[in-house]
Amino acid sequence: MKILLTNCNTTDSMTAAIAAQARASARPGTEIVAVTPGWGPPSCEGWYDSFLSAAAVLETVRHYPEAFDALVMAGFGEHGRQGAREILSVPVLDITEAAAHTAGLMGGRYAVVTSLAATFPLIEASLRDSGCWALCSGLYATGIEVLELDAEPDRTVARFLDEARKAVSAGADSIVLGCAGLASLHSRLDEELDVPVIDGVAAAVALAEALHQLGIHQPARPGVLAKAITERPLPGPTGGPQLGDPAASL
Numbered sequence: 181m182k183i184l185l186t187n188c189n190t191t192d193s194m195t196a197a198i199a200a201q202a203r204a205s206a207r208p209g210t211e212i213v214a215v216t217p218g219w220g221p222p223s224c225e226g227w228y229d230s231f232l233s234a235a236a237v238l239e240t241v242r243h244y245p246e247a248f249d250a251l252v253m254a255g256f257g258e259h260g261r262q263g264a265r266e267i268l269s270v271p272v273l274d275i276t277e278a279a280a281h282t283a284g285l286m287g288g289r290y291a292v293v294t295s296l297a298a299t300f301p302l303i304e305a306s307l308r309d310s311g312c313w314a315l316c317s318g319l320y321a322t323g324i325e326v327l328e329l330d331a332e333p334d335r336t337v338a339r340f341l342d343e344a345r346k347a348v349s350a351g352a353d354s355i356v357l358g359c360a361g362l363a364s365l366h367s368r369l370d371e372e373l374d375v376p377v378i379d380g381v382a383a384a385v386a387l388a389e390a391l392h393q394l395g396i397h398q399p400a401r402p403g404v405l406a407k408a409i410t411e412r413p414l415p416g417p418t419g420g421p422q423l424g425d426p427a428a429s430l
Contacts, residue, residue: 181249182249183212183213183251183388184213185251186251186253187214187255188220189217189222189326190217190220191216193330194360198361201361201381202381210389215244220235221233224255224299225295226298226299230302233259233260237258238260250273251268251270251273251388252278252384253275255275256279256294256357256358256380257294257305262309268398271391273385275383276306276307277310278383279384280315282387283315284312288354289352289353291317291348295324297321300319304316317347317350317352318352322342330362337365340369341372344377345373348373348374352375354375355378357379358380360380361381366382
């Protein structure tokens with residue numbers, strides 16, 4: 181099968197890291213094609229960034245020229261999955277809900293450890309919308325900005341470990357990583373903690389593969405509205421590239 185993987189921001193190095201993470205967890209024979217939006221925020225750290233990101237990602241998906249079997253949206257807490265499901269007939273997996281649903285299958289309650297506390301409202305809204313909030317024991321932040329997570333790996337691991345241990349002490353039965361593209365972080369936390377550590381990219385890829393194997397597709401939507409949305413011309417941001425410009429692919 182072929183999975184289209186979208187980064188929520190325009191930082192190519194993050195797209196490459198997320199793609200590597202997805203490929204490492206995919207089954208043999210699964211092709212991962214990762215794309216970076218042609219415009220949008222370099223990182224998503226609040227409502228404004230998230231809404232811009234959603235528009236850019238949806239237009240990237242809408243104009244992607246080749247067929248694919250599932251879409252994985254690699255932005256933790258970001259907007260856009262409802263829009264993608266409106267215009268696509270293939271499964272759409274968002275890493276936030278994929279990780280939370282996976283944690284729910286383990287039993288007990290899970291906590292999310294993410295980068296900045298500013299993203300808490302977005303994450304909560306995403307988890308509420310997907311029906312996963314009731315099992316969330318809490319949200320924890322490292323205080324490290326998204327684009328700085330790779331700058332000092334040891335510091336990043338230490339901060340995530342500190343917050344994860346706080347969550348476990350407070351009653352969390354599993355930890356969901358509220359970020360993407362940090363496979364080494366997942367491995368370190370998994371070694372150090374006595375509870376499951378769930379990475380959203382790996383969970384979304386696995387669920388996409390399972391849905392494909394089961395032959396499950398997106399349910400039919402009211403076609404008139406969906407068609408009107410996809411055919412309506414939309415301008416790009418002032419002074420920037422127009423929506424629908426080809427996306428960079430890795």
